[in-house]
Amino acid sequence: MTxxxxxxxxxSAPRWILAVTGTYLCLGAIAMYVCSHAAPAFxxxxxxxxxxxxxxIGMAAAQAWLCVLALRAFEAGAPLRRAWLLxxxxxxxxxxxxLFSQAAALPNSLALGGAERIHRAAxxxxxxxxxxxxxxxxxxxxxxxxxxxxxxxxxATGWAMAGILVLFTLTRFAATAAGQLTADTAxxxxxxxxxxxxxxEALFLWLSAAGMGKGPIAKCWRAFAIGIFVIGFGEAxxxxxxxxxxxxxxxxxxxxxxxxxxxxxALAPAHTVAAVRRATGRTSTxxxxxxxxxxxxxxxxx
Amino acid sequence: MHxxxxxxxSFSDAEINPARSRRIARHxxxxxxxxxxxxxxxxxxxxxxxxxxAEQPAVDPQRGLAAVLAGMARWxxxxxxxxxxxxxxxxxxxxxxxxxxxxESPDIRADELLAKTLELISTFLGQEAAxxxxxxxxxxxxxxxxxxxxxx
Numbered sequence: 401m402t403x404x405x406x407x408x409x410x411x412s413a414p415r416w417i418l419a420v421t422g423t424y425l426c427l428g429a430i431a432m433y434v435c436s437h438a439a440p441a442f443x444x445x446x447x448x449x450x451x452x453x454x455x456x457i458g459m460a461a462a463q464a465w466l467c468v469l470a471l472r473a474f475e476a477g478a479p480l481r482r483a484w485l486l487x488x489x490x491x492x493x494x495x496x497x498x499l500f501s502q503a504a505a506l507p508n509s510l511a512l513g514g515a516e517r518i519h520r521a522a523x524x525x526x527x528x529x530x531x532x533x534x535x536x537x538x539x540x541x542x543x544x545x546x547x548x549x550x551x552x553x554x555x556a557t558g559w560a561m562a563g564i565l566v567l568f569t570l571t572r573f574a575a576t577a578a579g580q581l582t583a584d585t586a587x588x589x590x591x592x593x594x595x596x597x598x599x600x601e602a603l604f605l606w607l608s609a610a611g612m613g614k615g616p617i618a619k620c621w622r623a624f625a626i627g628i629f630v631i632g633f634g635e636a637x638x639x640x641x642x643x644x645x646x647x648x649x650x651x652x653x654x655x656x657x658x659x660x661x662x663x664x665x666a667l668a669p670a671h672t673v674a675a676v677r678r679a680t681g682r683t684s685t686x687x688x689x690x691x692x693x694x695x696x697x698x699x700x701x702x
Numbered sequence: 703m704h705x706x707x708x709x710x711x712s713f714s715d716a717e718i719n720p721a722r723s724r725r726i727a728r729h730x731x732x733x734x735x736x737x738x739x740x741x742x743x744x745x746x747x748x749x750x751x752x753x754x755x756a757e758q759p760a761v762d763p764q765r766g767l768a769a770v771l772a773g774m775a776r777w778x779x780x781x782x783x784x785x786x787x788x789x790x791x792x793x794x795x796x797x798x799x800x801x802x803x804x805x806e807s808p809d810i811r812a813d814e815l816l817a818k819t820l821e822l823i824s825t826f827l828g829q830e831a832a833x834x835x836x837x838x839x840x841x842x843x844x845x846x847x848x849x850x851x852x853x854x
Contacts, residue, residue, distance in 0.1 A: 473827060473828035473830065473831065474828045474829075475828065475829055478824075478825070478828065478829075479825070480825060480826060544825060544826075548821070548822060548825065549804065549805075550801070550804070610800075611800050611801075611804070612797045612798045612800050612801040612804075613794070613797055613798010613799045613800040613801055613802070614798045614799075615793075615794065615795060615796045615797040615798040615801070616796060617796050617797050617826045617827070618797055618798045618800075618801070672826070672827065675796055675826075675827055675831070676827050676828060676830075676831050678795075679796070679823070679827060679830075679831035679832075679834045679835050679838075680830050680831050680834045
């Protein structure tokens with residue numbers, strides 16, 4: 401296989417994302433160790449905040465940008481263009497939600513329209529809005545995978561994994577619904593239901609992509625499944641340990657669930673973009689003397 | 703100094719000026735290598751002239767077209783192992799071994815496998831990538847020979 405000699409940074413985007421995530425997690429683990437052992441008094445002061453939130457927002461922005469690059473590879477009307485558009489919008493709402501959340505924490509947020517309203521908008525954008533768009537995008541992709549024959553029936557272990565996530569989400573749903581219903585709890589309830597839908601989609605995506613092998617397209621759709629599982633199991637773990645560990649530690653650990661999840665979501669379009677660059681970056685040597693009509697022209701499956 | 707081949711060609715065609723022509727003639731009398739080169743050039747010119755004058759065989763367009771179509775049909779039905787292995791390799795690169803095994807049933811024709819490969823690539827990576835992958839699959843395949851072998 402002949403490749404162009406130009407180094408293309410987008411082809412190595414997946415490796416960069418993995419390196420950044422690995423470094424972030426290592427530094428976070430060291431910081432948490434220092435906070436909890438060397439300077440416990442300091443740790444209370446150093447509760448997670450701006451830097452962690454900005455890291456997640458930055459990674460979500462990278463995901464949105466990579467989704468737009470992936471989207472541009474498809475012609476108008478192609479089914480996966482719709483999927484990438486929805487996933488890009490999902491990433492963009494996550495970024496917007498994160499920025500709103502930071503704006504709500506600003507001292508002059510009251511002047512911007514009220515901290516509570518901004519905070520609620522942030523919850524809505526980075527919760528139900530992001531998840532609904534992601535679920536819709538993944539559904540389009542899943543339907544394409546099934547249509548092309550990559551339909552795999554889940555086994556008992558798969559159903560068990562998705563069942564655990566759904567059970568946890570419904571338990572939290574019941575606990576939230578039992579209390580007083582406010583706008584924030586309503587948002588949380590919708591988010592929980594959407595997480596259930598995403599968990600089932602992730603199970604099917606995982607199985608379809610795992611059957612393909614280890615190519616970049618399989619990795620792309622598997623990454624979305626991994627991201628959803630990280631969020632689902634991470635939140636379940638946070639909920640489970642919430643009563644046994646200090647609140648600041650739970651709050652700190654949450655970022656170490658969200659950052660890898662968003663990084664894995666960014667990894668998905670990065671794999672697709674890298675694959676597109678790999679294919680189109682080659683020197684074109686299609687033979688010119690091939691008989692016309694010797695091969696059927698492909699049309700996007702609808 | 704030996705004259706270049708292009709100069710010798712011009713000399714044999716009498717296309718250079720008389721003074722230079724005299725210098726080359728003097729050199730040729732003393733240089734056996736240049737004499738041999740000039741002889742080769744003269745021989746090639748005679749061969750080309752003979753070819754130009756020869757009568758070309760008549761071609762029956764109807765018969766030729768029918769033969770091309772029949773040959774293409776045979777080619778499509780043939781297992782075309784090279785084409786199959788190339789299509790499979792591309793599927794393995796972008797999807798993985800599982801997808802390649804899933805697609806390549808033993809009785810699938812080469813052109814069907816190629817069409818499925820391109821459909822998958824265009825669905826997941828776009829039309830431009832599919833065209834590039836098609837170029838990669840067909841790169842170096844002797845398409846001229848494939849068409850020539852079906853001519854009468």
